[in-house]
Amino acid sequence: MEWNNVLATRNARMKASEIRELLKLLDQPDIISFAGGIPDPALFPTEAFRDAFSAALTGPKAGAALQYSVSEGYRPLRDWIVAEMGKIGVPCTADNILITSGSQQALDYLAKLMISPNDTVLVGWPTYLGALGAFNAYEPSYDRLDPNTNRPAADFATKAEAAGGRVKFAYLSVDFANPTGETIARSARESVIDLADEMDIAVVEDAAYQTLRYDGEAIPPILALEIARKGSIENCRTLYCGSFSKSLAPGLRVGWVCGASEVISRLVLMKQAADLHSATTNQIVTHHVASTQFDAHVAKLRSTYQARRDHLLKALAREMPDGVSWTKPEGGMFIWLTLPETMDGADLLAQSLQSERVAFVPGRAFFADGSNGNTVRLSFSCADEAAIDEGMKRLGRLIRAQA
Template sequence: MTSQPIDWAERFSERMNRVRASEIRELLKLLDQPDILSFAGGIPDPGLFPAERIQADYAAILADPALAAQALQYSVSEGYLPLRAWIAERMTRDGMPCEPTNIMLTAGSQQALDLIGKLFIGPGDTVVVARPTYLGALQAFNGYQPAYRDLPEGALRGEPTDLPRGALGYFVPDFANPTGVSLTLEQRQALLEMANALDMTLIEDAAYRELRFEGEATPTLLALDIAQSGGVDNARTLFLGTLSKTLSPALRIGWVCGPKTVIEKLVLLKQGADLHVSTINQMVAHRAVSEGYDQHLHRLRGAYGHKGRVMLAALERSMPEGVTWSHPEGGMFVWIDLPEGMEGATLLARAIEEERVAFVPGAPFFAEVPSANAIRLSYSLPTDAQIEEGVGRLARLIRRVTAEA
């Protein structure tokens, strides 16, 4: 008897209708084509990884029988205590007093987003996001079937909104992906006041906070929240941090900081997901950040600041009228607003075909009401010469498309 082919699509859960492939991940495949100048992925410059230090730390751990036995074994879901203690001390220094018990380590902050979605989002629950917002957050939350709402523009000026009570709010206050823009102190205060008035749970994604290369640091949402509420266990803000942008993405070390009550529930979800982050990676990360980390950050800020300035200068020199862009003081991204009627996705197809330049179209970064005439450029990976050449090619294409319209 011949068995019938299985229609797997009919067996998938309803939530899979909300799950889509990342346009950014698909674009990363273009990096394998040597003639493509890519501004697509927000990938750290591998030349800035402390590879020798990480190699030495792995070797030292594995050379010690006691440390090797610990490093290669199962561990607690909360994460390696010395690393959590280091994170707590550093966050306390940044105006967010907390204890290791307020912190859970995750497989990058991307896993933290997924676990938070699992904990807080049910079908139809409201999730409030910026316009535009981080695509990876939308991908993490989509499987839990939320109803998205764009943050009304007036909310950051303290104006009343029609947002429902009890929503989950996700924001990247420092050098946001995709725009590179940061919230001012006044905007952060207005956002927190709105959250208090609407009993909103806030997610503060601080993936790029350590990469400030210009200007003065602004208090985090969690710091402002703690100052108002009297302590991290009374706060409504969950803070997400990561070592992926500063140390190495491959170590997969991120964390959530929040009230112990929330951390305890996230630990249960972490146990069900993957038990714990790689023990040896946690131990290596702790060694790598315990000495010379601030000097390493100084090097990163100098390198990315230089590349950012090269890109901004190239945009200023090359782009035609009608094109505007953000002016980041940190992070890895510049957001380009194209002339009205020029779609980022259509421009990308022509950019690859005609100019061999890649970037990310802006539309996928919008949750509720999309905007098609925008693109994201990343300056973290290309060289100075590649930035100048790529921006010149892109500007040439935009002029050509404008002339054809």
């Protein structure tokens, strides 16, 4: 059979994730990897999860852990999330929470809910490539969103109309963004709300790294700032996507969307049609571990990752040649390198794997238009001090040779 004859046109927009492919390199013991933006498995609260699974699968309630459940998600877990959202300035109820299979599924559902072919999504330049992958299936156009500039709303609208649709939402990773590690200032977050109100569009706030702050003062989420303006989450256009993948463990695939109940109810219908509900057992054990160990465990992560970030920043200052610059993130897992304009990150990676055995992610994949090839993402979450020192020594040597 010639499968291309029956495939939907959206398949042309679907591409393999460069990060997913690079993760295969982790099985090669001689590779020093700064590629995968993944938590250090040595830091997983393994014993706590073991105990939680045991508790969930024993006793009179064991059957419930293996049974179908409600599409909205396990109610005790949703109630725990409600309490945590309240701590960051987002008063809400369980009706404002949908449990998803990681925040990646939340991005897919929100794209499915709002994007028609040729509609426009406003994204950062660069932005999280997993978001681009989720949105691409629904055949949008993209336009560049820079919250630090006052680009007129009419300019966005005119360009979207020329592309054959209208602007539907702005997508932002606001704290320690993947890939740059940068944080959006409070004033810029406020300007995003202003723009969204003027254009009557939604805001999708990706908060996957929100708990991993090492320096500086915490900034309220966009949703919190909007609630402060409008009095209630039910009056807000911001949809907050949270995740346990970076704080507890990614393998359980537990995330959530927080937003106005009108939107959540529509997402619940999508959940019912797609997979009925996220895995019941995983939600139960996530609630058990979160409710007993979340704060202490996150404190441990912050201490460990901060030390690795600091060590990588020192190694970059020591090993990188002139013409290379990098971000200095206050949290998260990433540092973003800008190379000389004559260099290409993908070419550098190919040479690095062959001669230096150092892996990283080329930056071009994070740009909706495939531009800015002279960029590189480094992740420090799984690299110890020895790996950082040796890896940056090798990478600096290679860059100097190519400059």
